[in-house]
Amino acid sequence: MNMKKSIAVLGLGKYGSSLAQALYDLGEDVLVVDKNENLIRDMSSKVTSAVCANLDNEDEVAALGLQNYDIAITCMGGNLSASILCVSIAKEKGVPVVIAKASSDRMKKILKRVGVDKIICPEEDGGVRSARILTSQYIKDYFEIDDNLCMIEIQPKKAWVGKNLIELNLRKKFNMNVAGIKTNGGNWAYIDPTREITEDNLLMVIIEKDDINKWR
Template sequence: MKKSVAVLGLGKYGRSIAENLYNMGADVLAVDEDENVINEISSKCTSAVCANLSNEDEVAALGLKNMDIVVTAMGRSLAASIMSVSVAKEQGVPIVVCKASSDRMASILKKVGADKIIDPEGEGGLRSASILMSTSFKEFFALDENMYMIEMNPKKEWIGKNLRELELRKVMNLNVVAIKEKGKNWTHVDPSVPFSASSILLIVVERKDIKKCQ
């Protein structure tokens, strides 16, 4: 089932996460107050709307109650971020993720209901989108422009099977480089030992194959 995500605020970070989410198969509502920005992104998302995100009526009219996730990416506009978080939570959005430009802003947004705070300096749009789209991803790191390292739980269909059975490198081009169980340290993967639901895998993957991990 597709995830529905609203991205509010389309600066560099907001555009990046909106486009990456859309490319990963999400239904994306992109919102900004600049009509030129909306025109530029309209072909790279499901729908694009021009709205004043500091205006309660305009934010309420966006239909956020239909979203699985709302991302507020107005890192320098505290008023717009507070308004968006408040309306999203009032409308029952289960996950609200906020970009914050300072510790003080992060603290305020948490108090009004934000579930996760994004540090745009350390969390690029692709990384954020990948984690939001997957129920398995715990961490996501770029090794270079093409190769990524993902820390994740095994996919449901992998549980109870081992590397020899799954042949992840051959079948999916995924290289499992380490594994750990809850409360233990990372170790090399024994290809004969089945993965459990609590296993955490460290996987190296090419950019084009990231979707296979989700």
């Protein structure tokens, strides 16, 4: 079983709020931070913990205890100075993975110089995600993990219904790993390889991008 990750989401715009709640729904420990008290109050029941702090203030960012987190994500694409500050402190504190949202090519270059591990561009990623979904009758959502791997939510093909993962042997046939399953809008869960797949299931699959077109 995968260990639960602790993730700090810094900045609660539309993207940061959506990301934080999605991570929490997937079972991760999520801290959210923003200076807007109303946003913090609204998110407090949707994540593990919510802290009101000014992310432009070095002392307040340093006091967040980022060294206790596996991943730190800055979601302030419109605030370069706060993004640089948060990335710098997260790196100094030894956070294993530091991710930052960028709103321009210039911001990407600057954040890379500061030492960020991964850049998120929601506008670009959103277009790719939409394209993947619209061109397949089975793909319901699409997330890039890195330049090679992606995670997709798929509806089972008709030929898969009534069979289990052992019978389907999807890893060998399509180079895909099934990470989770859910039914009728329920929560994601680990899948028993002997469990029969039904029409109302959704599967969470990790696959290389080049292999997506081989099965859809």
